[in-house]
Amino acid sequence: MSETAERSAPASGSPTDPTIAPGQPGVRASSLGRIGIRLVQQREATVFIVAVGLVIYFSSVSSAFFTRDDLVNLSQIIAPLAIIACGEVFLLICGEMDLSVGFVYGFSPFLMHYLIDFYSVPAIPAMIICLLFGLAFGYINGFITVTLGVPSFITTLGTGLVLLGFTLTTSNAYPALIPESAAGPGHWIGTYAWSMITWAVVLVILFQILLSRTKWGLHTVAVGGNILGASEAGINVRRIKYGNFMITSTLGAFVGLQVAFQTNSIDPSSGGYQPMFYAIAAAVIGGTVLSGGSGTIVGAFLGAVVLGIMQGGFTLIGISANPLSIIFGGAILVAMIANVQFTRLRNAGRT
Amino acid sequence: MTIPANGQPAEPAGAPSGAGGTATAAPDVLRTEHISKRFGAVIALRDVNLHLAQGEVLGLIGDNAAGKSTLLKILCGFQPPTSGRILLHGQEITFKSVDHARSLGIDAVYQDLALINELTVYHNMYLNREHVRWTLLSNRSMRREARKHLDEMGIQIPSVDVAVAKLSGGQRQAIAVARSVYSDAKILLLDEPLAAMGVKEGGIILDLVQDLKRRGDVSVIIIAHNYGQVLEVCDRVNLVQHGEITLDKMSRDTSVQELTDMVVAEYRKAMEARQRNG
Numbered sequence: 001m002s003e004t005a006e007r008s009a010p011a012s013g014s015p016t017d018p019t020i021a022p023g024q025p026g027v028r029a030s031s032l033g034r035i036g037i038r039l040v041q042q043r044e045a046t047v048f049i050v051a052v053g054l055v056i057y058f059s060s061v062s063s064a065f066f067t068r069d070d071l072v073n074l075s076q077i078i079a080p081l082a083i084i085a086c087g088e089v090f091l092l093i094c095g096e097m098d099l100s101v102g103f104v105y106g107f108s109p110f111l112m113h114y115l116i117d118f119y120s121v122p123a124i125p126a127m128i129i130c131l132l133f134g135l136a137f138g139y140i141n142g143f144i145t146v147t148l149g150v151p152s153f154i155t156t157l158g159t160g161l162v163l164l165g166f167t168l169t170t171s172n173a174y175p176a177l178i179p180e181s182a183a184g185p186g187h188w189i190g191t192y193a194w195s196m197i198t199w200a201v202v203l204v205i206l207f208q209i210l211l212s213r214t215k216w217g218l219h220t221v222a223v224g225g226n227i228l229g230a231s232e233a234g235i236n237v238r239r240i241k242y243g244n245f246m247i248t249s250t251l252g253a254f255v256g257l258q259v260a261f262q263t264n265s266i267d268p269s270s271g272g273y274q275p276m277f278y279a280i281a282a283a284v285i286g287g288t289v290l291s292g293g294s295g296t297i298v299g300a301f302l303g304a305v306v307l308g309i310m311q312g313g314f315t316l317i318g319i320s321a322n323p324l325s326i327i328f329g330g331a332i333l334v335a336m337i338a339n340v341q342f343t344r345l346r347n348a349g350r351t
Numbered sequence: 352m353t354i355p356a357n358g359q360p361a362e363p364a365g366a367p368s369g370a371g372g373t374a375t376a377a378p379d380v381l382r383t384e385h386i387s388k389r390f391g392a393v394i395a396l397r398d399v400n401l402h403l404a405q406g407e408v409l410g411l412i413g414d415n416a417a418g419k420s421t422l423l424k425i426l427c428g429f430q431p432p433t434s435g436r437i438l439l440h441g442q443e444i445t446f447k448s449v450d451h452a453r454s455l456g457i458d459a460v461y462q463d464l465a466l467i468n469e470l471t472v473y474h475n476m477y478l479n480r481e482h483v484r485w486t487l488l489s490n491r492s493m494r495r496e497a498r499k500h501l502d503e504m505g506i507q508i509p510s511v512d513v514a515v516a517k518l519s520g521g522q523r524q525a526i527a528v529a530r531s532v533y534s535d536a537k538i539l540l541l542d543e544p545l546a547a548m549g550v551k552e553g554g555i556i557l558d559l560v561q562d563l564k565r566r567g568d569v570s571v572i573i574i575a576h577n578y579g580q581v582l583e584v585c586d587r588v589n590l591v592q593h594g595e596i597t598l599d600k601m602s603r604d605t606s607v608q609e610l611t612d613m614v615v616a617e618y619r620k621a622m623e624a625r626q627r628n629g
Contacts, residue, residue: 213487218474222467229465232429233478234449293469 087248106271134253428452
């Protein structure tokens, strides 16, 4: 847990760190070295090194890797994970988890389809209602977990399955077409080649600022770090947890719409557990602690990049579908072990 | 150590003068009437009548589980009493939350310190009263102020940027106290502020309370187990036994021996009762 402590100045940078005394002899000469040390000391540095290693490996074994088309493909794998991870990081930091987000992702485009095609709701209000549905679904997760006291693992397992059943029942498990009226705005949400990753980068920046530079982020860390202490300090613990459940489900609803537009279909098998588990894996690979109290959005984004590169890279070099999971699962473990060992080395060097 | 509001030299230890002499004459800032607190079948407090005068330092002593911390948590809005009422400056008040009590000038240092290990010293010092500019945390301002306050108190830590997890028990305690002292609170509730402290760090906290006493605008309730320290710094002492206040004396009218005898007598009585019952 030493890495949680070092996160203490949450990405605030600390440009006025008193341990760096300006004007000391040799400061100018070693400033580049200090910047280098600073970068390496960032928790995100280790997962970044892993990502660079993967790029070098796949580029060396496949000429198609990192071409324009491949980058578009990679970005479309990475973006949904990164966006869902933004919410999961907040939840994990405050000591909770959302297993249902993939099912909100699955239901959200169907809701848009029902609203537009069956109730003649215009496209943009229909999409806004989808996001509001995500918000409300997160509120229900918050209510069951925080107010009724059910562990979030069980709460969201249950609510997710209920929603899956609702999606399959209402759609008869048949895919649907994107409503014509939604196709226009849908370009900006997910259809254009770079739209998903653009949203992802913007959201990652916004959520990193929310985490490290606002009261909400600080209080989220406080709640996950010491829930009694946070409430003794007057922080409204319930509000923080409710809010983070609502953020996560809303992001799930948004990603569901994005993927539907990007694939140009509304598929009942879309979403589910896989994107949720990959998003949580991305968060943990990126340095978020499963037990709460510490995490980083930028790290989760890099974690999503690592997972995306592995998924896209192994497919590109022709690993067949059946053994792909073995290699992918093993690669996640190797990446995570490398990350943990890098962190140990970094902490040993610091102390 | 210097607290800028008074700027006076430190007073010799064990001199309950100044505010101590006038404590009973000053108006009550805080008063409880017939406060009780139950946790299911357990009665933690029964019919507690406590008063705290303007500028007074009141020591709450008693054995473990006597109800001292429960009383403090009621007075800072962390939990409501089961019955009874609280009067703040003569007006009956129901604290809705810690924030509400804090907005009325009451702040507490809890036994568990309420520090977040993962956060820096300066974030902990300003937790839930952060400096904010355009909705963003003003880290620079919080860092500067935290450093200034800790320097004023003579608390030595490597940097305000380190996580509190990396500090010693005494340093953590000092930071928790500093957080409350510099919160502009007019009533400070300190639950065992000297626990886990070395002699030097404990001395810093005692000096700090002496300084606050001389200022006269802050009233303090301290829970402590070291009766010598309590009598040194407090104007008045209340002994809490089995959820009741069984002694209320000015510090100058009692002694460490008397307080120890009372607590030991209670312990012996309990032992005898246990032996009689079997």
